Amino acid sequence: MAIRLLQHRADDGTRSVIAADGDNAAFVPGVASVRLLAARAIEQGVTLAEAVAACGSGDTVDLAGELAAGRLIAPIDHDDAAHVLLTGTGLTHLGSAEGRDKMHRAAAEAQTQTDSMRMFLEGVAGGKPPAGETGQQPEWFYKGDGTQLVAPGAPLMMPAFAQDGGEEPELAGIYLIGPDGTPFRLGLCLANEFSDHVTERHNYLWLAHSKLRQAALGPELLVGVPPAHVQGTSRIVREGVTLWEKPFLSGEDNMSHSIANLEAHHFKYDLFRRPGDIHIHFFGTATLSFSDAVKTEVGDVFEIAAAPFTLPLRNPLGRALAAPVVVRAL
Incomplete structure (x- = not known):
């Protein structure tokens, strides 16, 4: 299954990116927005999936729970x-x-x-x-x-x-x-x-x-x-x-x-x-x-x-x- 990217904003305003593959989802370390992640991929000449893989994997996420809590924002912005x-x-x-x-x-x-x-x-x-x-x-x-x-x-x-x-x-x-x-x-x-x-x-x-x-x-x-x-x-x-x-x-x-x-x-x-x-x-x-x-x-x-x-x-x-x-x- 293709990966899915989500943008997360914590209660204190801190922003993060989440990568999901099937039922598994985890924060992408060191990335605050999908736009910045995509800009990095363009600069390095790699795909978005490769850019995500290069970042490693952070804490796991309950996507349904974060959506219900209102902490998932639009998956792209500027x-x-x-x-x-x-x-x-x-x-x-x-x-x-x-x-x-x-x-x-x-x-x-x-x-x-x-x-x-x-x-x-x-x-x-x-x-x-x-x-x-x-x-x-x-x-x-x-x-x-x-x-x-x-x-x-x-x-x-x-x-x-x-x-x-x-x-x-x-x-x-x-x-x-x-x-x-x-x-x-x-x-x-x-x-x-x-x-x-x-x-x-x-x-x-x-x-x-x-x-x-x-x-x-x-x-x-x-x-x-x-x-x-x-x-x-x-x-x-x-x-x-x-x-x-x-x-x-x-x-x-x-x-x-x-x-x-x-x-x-x-x-x-x-x-x-x-x-x-x-x-x-x-x-x-x-x-x-x-x-x-x-x-x-x-x-x-x-x-x-x-x-x-x-x-x-x-x-x-x-x-x-x-x-x-x-x-x-x-």
Whole structure:
């Protein structure tokens, strides 16, 4: 089994990295963050797994207990949140067009196909090019910087003006840009991309607005070759009772684009290859409670779980207080 890396913050604020292999987990001596560990691996020309092995093994850890205690934070971050970029791609999974197409068809009755369906079918036709080639360009969106990243267990907060707060269970690729501008994929995380689907449904051109929301990563960073097939469960729990539950699929076997193609189209832009930056790129999903007419409420808990990740990602839904902004002329 591939190793998983986690970030730990003790009650006194001390930070550490944990390496897990199967059911065994232990602190990585002398390392305070995954970012610094990855930077060391890049400098030494070794893999993350090799960098971990070179550190040796510290005290063992009860991962479930540390998660329950709130001591596991997001598995990647940066001292300066402005150097973390949250982005993503949509319509990348087999079946992902169905919900989106339903959402937008009412506004496009005269067309034989909505733009969403056309984009999805173009991805099916050209999203998995031969190795070394670049295929069809996917949909792309921006979610914000590192201030939008929520820890496992912390609330996902809708803005006061939001019309909806809906889960999106998926995988996210985690990247560090090396000193020469080379993007290095550190691994994959379980993720809740969290969007405002009511806003998006009103007009497809509001997709950009609907994506400017927080997001959460599961506590584990899965290192190594991405699994081709990931099967998990997404559920919403309201007052202790499961309100909605559905399986979801990810990994390239279930996608219309290869991960390499999504990466090629993201990192083709010079501004996304700035040395030292962290990129969290969400790969999309085909499973949404919104497609099943679920209306979420403040206090609902989103729960996403999938092997080979061993810990679930749980986040309650909250709503921020209104904070009017006044623009002043100078």
